[in-house]
Amino acid sequence: MTTAAARGPLGLVLHQARYDLLGFLRNRQGRFFTLVLPLLFLVIFISIFGNNKVGPGAGVAARTYYVPGISALAVIAASFVNLVITITVLREEGILKRRRATPVPAWVLIAGRTLMAIGVSLTSMVILMLLGRFAYGVRLPSHTIPGIAVTAVVGSITFCVLAYAFSTLIANEDAAQPMVQAVMLPLYFISGVFIPAVNLPGWLGHVAQVFPVEHLSDGLHHAFTPATTGVGIVWSDIGVLAVWAAIGLVFALWRFSWLPKAATG
């Protein structure tokens, strides 16, 4: 049998991603927050606001608006929320430390987990789009699929890197879920995920634009808007996401620890 290590780095990344995915799929809480909750949000928001018009001029129907908005939430749930909690648990239970004692390179563990998050993000988005299409008749532009895919993948990578950075601030397993939600919930509200950005006071919109959630949400909204021409990539949004990824990477490289915080104190 050829071992994953013998197949080379890419083989090893796929090997890691496969078992990370298996672990994820067997975790009921992870499945609910990552795959089911975004669907519930989509149903709820479309049920409440579905027939309203959103945006300047004629605008778009709210049901069309919420598919990309909740898609951004799905990407963040799979890439950031789930990963922060997983890393904290793996670190505090000594599992990261045990993996560190093997020859597997650190970047392979990180790349494998990120690859899994991208896969789950895209799957979750496809489910949301199918629900939007068949339950609510939301038309999906086909010429902007590259824009949707690129934005989702860049967003997923960015939020994975930020998850590695953010996990360094969390002291124990119990604190992971509340801390993640404390950061993300306000950002969902001001970044066009739950509430269209046009309804916000101007200053709050400016605050939102500092953070990556708004740019993932904006990029996806643009790519999903029927009137968009071209492939639907908003380069300024991609750029801001990349800057956040770079900041997250530097912070993670500086602060990341394989050892439980509780034991190293």
Add this chain to the structure above:
Amino acid sequence: MEPVVSIRGLRKRYGQVDAVAGIDLEVQRGEIFAFLGPNGAGKTTTVEILEGFRTRTAGEVSVLGVDPAHGDAEWRNRVGAVLQESNAEPGLTVRESLQLYSGYYRAPRDIDETIALVGLDEKADTLAPQLSGGQRRRLDVALALIGDPELIFLDEPTTGFDPSARRTAWHVIDGLRELGKTVFLTTHYMDEAEQLADRIAVIAGGRIVAEGTPGTLGGRNRMAATIRFTLPEGTGADDLPAELRALLAGEDGRVTLTSDTPLAHVGALADWARTRGIDLPDLDVRRPTLEDVYLELTREPA
């Protein structure tokens, strides 16, 4: 032959305290070496330096010819570690956990064979987090073994186990000897060291206080035996022959003698008792146990 583990003048300082205060050790190939000491003696600090998890303040350390502070993937292919605190991989079965780890190594062992070696055959398809504490620890041993390492670190492998789980774990560790592995075991149980180890070093307060085989540790083979018995009413220690009175170490209802030649002295005691027509039903001759030696060695200075 070059030792598998070699430590010279190892020192680790935390703030003002030397957790490890200058120790020297050597572990030879194929040996089961036990590093014995009370909690907080510096065992885990030392083993974590050897595993490459901690930096050292001073000293020379070589593990399989490599300084663990600079251990690369090649080195990690040759070393296995059972950590003191590490939980099961969430969401994976025993077999899947081993498949995941086996992928990390250049030349891993056979997975089913390794599962059998730690006696988890019947649990191979059980989710790892559902195993009992003892079974989980044996999975840890299997995970440390899957890369077919030359050297395995076991950090307190049976702490918190019930007696039967400890027996099973000991059996597994003993099996590593047959595979020709070198084992570096830390423990605070003397019976564990006595049962498993070829050689023992005792650490207390960051220093090695004794080193030897289970039979000779701390001069145990040369230590005096204790002879204890109760004299019948009306007879006192003063009535003993002078030869035995000279050995008197205590009398509080029970007489205690210490003797370097217990056979001769018990003989003399028997002769004396027979002439007097008394019996000594609770007569007891004891050699110091490893536990006595250990407690003596690790006693906190008053």
